[in-house]
Amino acid sequence: MEAYGEDIGQHSWVSAAELQSDAVRLRLGQASGLLDLGSGPCGPLTFLIAQTGCRGMGLELSPSAIRVGQARAEAMQIQERFSAQVADLNNPLPVETGTVDAVLAIDVVLHVLDRSALLSEVKRVLRPGGRFLFTDAGIITGVITNEEIRLRSAHGYTQFVPMGWNEQRLKDSGFHVLETEDRTESVVRNAGGRLRALANHREELITIDGAAAYEKQIDYVRTVADLAARRALSRYMYLSEAVEAKT
Numbered sequence: 001m002e003a004y005g006e007d008i009g010q011h012s013w014v015s016a017a018e019l020q021s022d023a024v025r026l027r028l029g030q031a032s033g034l035l036d037l038g039s040g041p042c043g044p045l046t047f048l049i050a051q052t053g054c055r056g057m058g059l060e061l062s063p064s065a066i067r068v069g070q071a072r073a074e075a076m077q078i079q080e081r082f083s084a085q086v087a088d089l090n091n092p093l094p095v096e097t098g099t100v101d102a103v104l105a106i107d108v109v110l111h112v113l114d115r116s117a118l119l120s121e122v123k124r125v126l127r128p129g130g131r132f133l134f135t136d137a138g139i140i141t142g143v144i145t146n147e148e149i150r151l152r153s154a155h156g157y158t159q160f161v162p163m164g165w166n167e168q169r170l171k172d173s174g175f176h177v178l179e180t181e182d183r184t185e186s187v188v189r190n191a192g193g194r195l196r197a198l199a200n201h202r203e204e205l206i207t208i209d210g211a212a213a214y215e216k217q218i219d220y221v222r223t224v225a226d227l228a229a230r231r232a233l234s235r236y237m238y239l240s241e242a243v244e245a246k247t
């Protein structure tokens, strides 16, 4: 709450207001099937299911995050429209071809080894004309030092790409790019909130996680906040549509 404004269980820079507008972009409704890639503990996914009445499936590397997501769906009484399973986005998606209406990927594509391979998989599972929306918080829009790159990569493998790179990969993979939007301001806002929450709960967090983990988290969030505030690293939203094959 202190970190995000409205806490919907997100583990990313997304806000509830962004998700509400993205539900419209993805044309989500009771008849839609949504696939959420890198769903984490499924905060955004359960929020979208509850808001729109769609069916939703999360794919996520972390088994514990999946368990948290399942408990969350049960607590929200949406478990009949929810499913989630462990999957590595570096492998083919465990989803049948042409069966999904909309795909979402919030702040995860920068951790995937081969983005073009993932985009091809998204194209394969989407029905023709289905929509894909993702956010990428790793767009290079200014000067960044090697130390900042190191601190910003605290969560493992991380790709930073120039402006226009994602649009080209989308086109190459059979998507029509409908819209892009600069969402760096949400990083500035959320990282600032996270820093305040970390400061307010310093003692208890150090007791739970230890001083080294606490300091690492502070360094990470401060770096993210600084890079976003001076627009050296930006976060963008990409909305695209799977191009229907010509017969």
Ligand SMILES: C[S@@+](CC[C@H](N)C(=O)[O-])C[C@H]1O[C@@H](n2cnc3c(N)ncnc32)[C@H](O)[C@@H]1O
Pocket: 009, 010, 011, 012, 013, 014, 037, 038, 039, 040, 041, 042, 043, 044, 059, 060, 061, 062, 065, 087, 088, 089, 090, 105, 106, 107, 108, 111, 112
């Ligand atoms: C920044 S979090 C975003 C979580 C969620 N989308 C949200 O907005 O709350 C990125 C998530 O991607 C997951 N992830 C990273 N690499 C992955 C991979 N190769 N396959 C599946 N999930 C992955 C992480 O475990 C983490 O839960």
